[in-house]
Amino acid sequence: MKELNEHLLNYTRREFLSKASLGLGGIALASLLNPGSMYGSNLMKDENGLIGTGKAPHFAPKAKRVIYLFQSGAPSQFELFDYKPLLNKMDGKDLPDSVRQGQRLTGMTSGQRKFPLVGSRFNFKQHGQSGAYVSELLPHIGGIADDLCFIKSMHTEAINHDPAVTFFQTGSQQPGRPSIGSWLSYGLGSDNENLPNFSVMLSRGSGLKTGQPLYSRLWGNGFLPSLHQGVQFRSAKDPVLYLNNPEGMSSLNKRNLLDHLGKLNEMQYEAMGDPEIATRISQYEMSYRMQTSVPEVVDLSDEPEETFELYGPESKIPGTYAANCVLARRLIEKDVKFVQLYHMGWDQHQNLPTAIQGQCRDVDQPSAALVKDLKRRGLLEDTLVIWGGEFGRTAYNQGKMTKETYGRDHHPRCFTIWMAGAGVKPGMTYGATDDFGYNISENPVHVHDFQATLMHLLGIDHEKLVFKHQGRRFRLTDVHGHVVKDILS
Amino acid sequence: MNLSEFFGRLHPLIVHLPIGFLMIAILLEFYFRNKMSPGKRKSIIFILVLGAVGSIIAALFGWLLAEEGGFNEDTLFWHRWLGISTAVIAILALWSKYKSQRKVYIFSLVALSALLMLTGHFGGSLTHGSDYLLQPLMADNSSVNSKELDKPNDSIVVFHDIVKPFIDAKCISCHNDDKQNGGLNLSTFEHLEIGGDNGKILHSNVWESEFFRRVTLPQESEKFMPPNGIPLTYNETTLLKWWIENGAEPETSIIDSKLNDAVKNILLNEYNIDLTPKPFAESITLQALSETVISNLENKGWSISVVSPNSNLLDASPKNGVKFTSEMLKDLLAAKKHITWLKLGNTSVNNEDLKRISQFENLTDLRLNDTKITDEGLSHISKLNNLEALNIYDTTISDEGLNAIKALKKLKRIYLWKTKVTPSGISELQDNKPKLTIISG
Numbered sequence: 040m041k042e043l044n045e046h047l048l049n050y051t052r053r054e055f056l057s058k059a060s061l062g063l064g065g066i067a068l069a070s071l072l073n074p075g076s077m078y079g080s081n082l083m084k085d086e087n088g089l090i091g092t093g094k095a096p097h098f099a100p101k102a103k104r105v106i107y108l109f110q111s112g113a114p115s116q117f118e119l120f121d122y123k124p125l126l127n128k129m130d131g132k133d134l135p136d137s138v139r140q141g142q143r144l145t146g147m148t149s150g151q152r153k154f155p156l157v158g159s160r161f162n163f164k165q166h167g168q169s170g171a172y173v174s175e176l177l178p179h180i181g182g183i184a185d186d187l188c189f190i191k192s193m194h195t196e197a198i199n200h201d202p203a204v205t206f207f208q209t210g211s212q213q214p215g216r217p218s219i220g221s222w223l224s225y226g227l228g229s230d231n232e233n234l235p236n237f238s239v240m241l242s243r244g245s246g247l248k249t250g251q252p253l254y255s256r257l258w259g260n261g262f263l264p265s266l267h268q269g270v271q272f273r274s275a276k277d278p279v280l281y282l283n284n285p286e287g288m289s290s291l292n293k294r295n296l297l298d299h300l301g302k303l304n305e306m307q308y309e310a311m312g313d314p315e316i317a318t319r320i321s322q323y324e325m326s327y328r329m330q331t332s333v334p335e336v337v338d339l340s341d342e343p344e345e346t347f348e349l350y351g352p353e354s355k356i357p358g359t360y361a362a363n364c365v366l367a368r369r370l371i372e373k374d375v376k377f378v379q380l381y382h383m384g385w386d387q388h389q390n391l392p393t394a395i396q397g398q399c400r401d402v403d404q405p406s407a408a409l410v411k412d413l414k415r416r417g418l419l420e421d422t423l424v425i426w427g428g429e430f431g432r433t434a435y436n437q438g439k440m441t442k443e444t445y446g447r448d449h450h451p452r453c454f455t456i457w458m459a460g461a462g463v464k465p466g467m468t469y470g471a472t473d474d475f476g477y478n479i480s481e482n483p484v485h486v487h488d489f490q491a492t493l494m495h496l497l498g499i500d501h502e503k504l505v506f507k508h509q510g511r512r513f514r515l516t517d518v519h520g521h522v523v524k525d526i527l528s
Numbered sequence: 529m530n531l532s533e534f535f536g537r538l539h540p541l542i543v544h545l546p547i548g549f550l551m552i553a554i555l556l557e558f559y560f561r562n563k564m565s566p567g568k569r570k571s572i573i574f575i576l577v578l579g580a581v582g583s584i585i586a587a588l589f590g591w592l593l594a595e596e597g598g599f600n601e602d603t604l605f606w607h608r609w610l611g612i613s614t615a616v617i618a619i620l621a622l623w624s625k626y627k628s629q630r631k632v633y634i635f636s637l638v639a640l641s642a643l644l645m646l647t648g649h650f651g652g653s654l655t656h657g658s659d660y661l662l663q664p665l666m667a668d669n670s671s672v673n674s675k676e677l678d679k680p681n682d683s684i685v686v687f688h689d690i691v692k693p694f695i696d697a698k699c700i701s702c703h704n705d706d707k708q709n710g711g712l713n714l715s716t717f718e719h720l721e722i723g724g725d726n727g728k729i730l731h732s733n734v735w736e737s738e739f740f741r742r743v744t745l746p747q748e749s750e751k752f753m754p755p756n757g758i759p760l761t762y763n764e765t766t767l768l769k770w771w772i773e774n775g776a777e778p779e780t781s782i783i784d785s786k787l788n789d790a791v792k793n794i795l796l797n798e799y800n801i802d803l804t805p806k807p808f809a810e811s812i813t814l815q816a817l818s819e820t821v822i823s824n825l826e827n828k829g830w831s832i833s834v835v836s837p838n839s840n841l842l843d844a845s846p847k848n849g850v851k852f853t854s855e856m857l858k859d860l861l862a863a864k865k866h867i868t869w870l871k872l873g874n875t876s877v878n879n880e881d882l883k884r885i886s887q888f889e890n891l892t893d894l895r896l897n898d899t900k901i902t903d904e905g906l907s908h909i910s911k912l913n914n915l916e917a918l919n920i921y922d923t924t925i926s927d928e929g930l931n932a933i934k935a936l937k938k939l940k941r942i943y944l945w946k947t948k949v950t951p952s953g954i955s956e957l958q959d960n961k962p963k964l965t966i967i968s969g
Contacts, residue, residue, distance in 0.1 A: 099807045099836030230831070231848045374848070415945040415969035417897060417919035498836065524796050527804070 096498025101462025102423040106367050106378045112251050112385030115432040115447050118159045118395050120455040122172040125474040127158030134435045138477045145198055148448040154435035157445045160392050169466035176399040179407035185466040187457045188526050192470025192479045195430050195451045195486045200251045203429035208257050210515045217261035220377035222515045224267040226504045230374035233332035235270035237377045238370050242360040244384020246398035253381055262508040266318045274358025278337045297323050336369050351404035361405035368412055371422055389438045389446035410459050419460040427456025434476045453479045462496040464528045491520030536592030546582030549575050554637050576622040583615040599654050600706030607650035614643040657704050676800045684782040691771050694764045717778040734772045763794045808892050809839040809868050816840040817866045828859045845871035857881050864888045873897040879905030886911045895919040903929035910935035921945040927953030934960050945969030
């Protein structure tokens with residue numbers, strides 16, 4: 040009740056002057072006729088024909104679903120995709136000042152007196168007809184290079200993990216905005232009301248066991264109605280927390296309880312018109328439906344052995360990246376709109392060559408298997424797969440450097456991600472970095488551009504999907520973003 | 529060495545001196561009009577001498593410059609004779625001041641003011657083009673991104689809408705109706721085709737085309753065009769090259785031209801011309817299906833959505849948790865023209881149902897994966913002329929069933945994983961349809 044009152048006060052303050060000509064009576068009347076009008080008009084009816092929940096897309100979509108394989112901690116582009124022979128040639132020599140030109144560093148290496156360049160200790164090979172360079176660490180991903188679109192010129196604004204992940208997921212470095220999946224759920228609605236429209240799965244990397252932590256706000260709904268928040272699937276006994284009936288409660292009892300609770304909530308909604316109450320009603324109902332649909336989808340026992348062969352041995356171990364990839368495919372088959380995986384442990388400041396091998400073992404086969412599996416099932420037709428981290432890593436060494444070991448610091452000025460599937464040109468490499476891999480030399484793609492492109496593929500004009508909150512219309516791309524038309528098929 | 533040309537080219541420099549002298553004489557005369565003294569009078573006479581001598585020299589140099597040619601005859605005529613008149617009136621003004629012929633003097637000052645303005649204007653028109661002065665005031669100059677064309681793709685003419693604008697911006701100031709350096713006029717296609725003093729500038733081989741050569745020479749080269757001002761951008765030379773390679777046609781529209789990736793990207797990024805083919809759903813026009821029909825179908829277990837706000841075609845699949853029946857498909861016939869995506873994967877759809885599905889003439893994406901359909905059933909769908917993607921993975925379809933596929937002219941992708949199709953069946957299909965993407969797992 041307190042929050043509601045605050046909301047009302049908030050409304051009065053912000054909207055008073057603009058509505059003053061109509062007089063307070065007008066406001067009172069409007070609130071009587073349509074309680075929702077007190078909360079901006081996001082939920083009730085869109086005020087300018089642009090906004091809506093579950094409204095048809097703005098134009099014909101190429102993709103209907105997304106799997107985002109987020110590599111948390113920032114994988115090094117130099118060991119995986121961005122082949123820079125110059126770094127091997129100049130191994131140990133200082134990064135020329137003319138390349139860095141005083142650009143900012145993190146606190147972890149800004150104290151370093153020297154910035155010795157370090158070449159990849161892993162070999163590269165060109166793959167497929169497209170001739171894309173992929174390192175020997177990722178043989179499976181190399182094998183599907185002709186299905187992938189590499190963007191080598193990604194760049195971001197943040198230089199540390201949390202702001203950078205937050206920036207990628209919500210379009211803002213400061214926490215509090217809705218995540219991409221929430222925006223899509225809000226804009227496009229759900230195709231399967233028995234499963235969460237925005238599903239999230241986490242896995243720990245074997246490269247660095249104590250990876251950067253991730254917070255649930257990264258898949259949070261921000262100021263959007265809470266039914267759009269991401270739902271985390273866990274590998275433990277309860278895949279989704281608090282879903283199962285408490286011991287001793289039968290399903291019938293639960294149904295009765297929900298029916299009566301629903302009635303009470305509806306009465307409250309009639310009286311107050313708070314959209315969060317409507318959200319709550321639908322959440323209770325969804326959780327009830329999910330009691331059967333979730334165990335069904337996470338139960339891999341009906342998968343043929345061949346699936347596990349494709350995704351690799353780890354796919355049988357719940358909670359691994361590989362198992363999550365299998366689950367992602369199963370959720371997509373059930374028309375879940377946005378499946379987000381986070382794989383942690385890519386933050387290799389030291390001991391990079393050993394750690395990255397572990398990480399690549401985790402993700403190489405399952406990532407490639409997922410693309411292959413979606414493709415042969417015809418799901419890649421309208422599913423978009425994205426693979427990438429929050430920023431890149433430096434061309435120069437951090438910490439101890441020997442023949443065997445070295446490390447790389449955070450580098451927001453260029454990194455590589457790849458996409459595959461609906462609406463994206465396969466077998467393409469877009470953008471390029473300079474010979475040091477320090478700056479972008481061709482076709483830069485900002486995080487907001489990436490987000491705009493992602494939304495474009497789903498039939499959304501990123502400038503039109505907005506939500507009015509605290510007197511301002513917010514969007515995922517803030518006031519930025521250009522669709523990268525060159526990579527669209 | 530050509531002295532007369534050298535002095536001729538000094539005309540634009542020299543000409544400003546008498547303008548200044550004469551103007552200051554007029555202004556001083558006005559300023560001192562009631563308090564003239566012998567000293568002031570002497571100064572004015574001195575300035576008038578400078579003005580008169582200057583205008584004679586300027587007129588003389590102007591005559592020499594005109595000998596070079598390349599100017600619009602009409603404008604040149606007026607500039608030449610008004611310029612000479614200015615010199616004559618300047619002498620008259622000096623004489624009348626010296627002789628204190630007040631009436632003649634006032635007449636000549638008034639005449640001078642008018643002459644200076646008119647002659648100056650015509651001179652400016654000669655060097656910069658007749659619309660130079662007023663162009664910034666014209667309405668069509670106001671838009672920020674003037675490159676974006678506000679017309680449908682099929683009415684965009686390559687020369688007129690793409691090539692001509694950058695010629696107008698960067699070449700025309702020296703090659704127009706008024707001024708034709710090198711005898712070249714680029715104001716219209718007809719003039720461009722004729723070429724300049726050295727003959728034609730277009731050639732079927734772009735590398736022998738003088739026009740393309742001149743704008744792509746090293747900028748230090750004496751022959752590089754434009755000699756001053758902003759050179760053509762790389763994108764502009766690419767577009768020019770493309771236009772010449774396509775035969776330098778004046779009327780060809782953009783959709784009839786052969787395109788390459790570079791040109792496509794430039795057109796998209798700089799002109800916002802999207803030449804990627806439109807999705808089928810947006811290419812056909814159809815009356816929207818009535819709300820009642822749609823809600824009726826939804827009540828019968830179908831999940832129906834519009835594929836695009838720019839189209840009335842529909843995407844249909846059985847609702848989650850609804851068991852598909854043949855009855856449902858009969859209901860769906862009410863929307864047979866509107867359904868363009870139909871997802872029946874993992875349902876009990878059978879051969880008999882496929883007969884009905886063959887009536888959905890606007891189907892582009894059909895999913896029959898994981899079903900009991902057979903080769904016989906698949907033969908019905910050969911009537912689906914618009915089908916682009918067919919998913920029959922995890923069925924018992926064999927090589928025989930693929931015969932029906934061969935009739936599908938627009939088919940782009942087929943999913944054949946977990947079927948009884950043999951490698952030889954696949955290669956036969958591929959030979960039959962080289963452009964078809966076959967995904968067999």
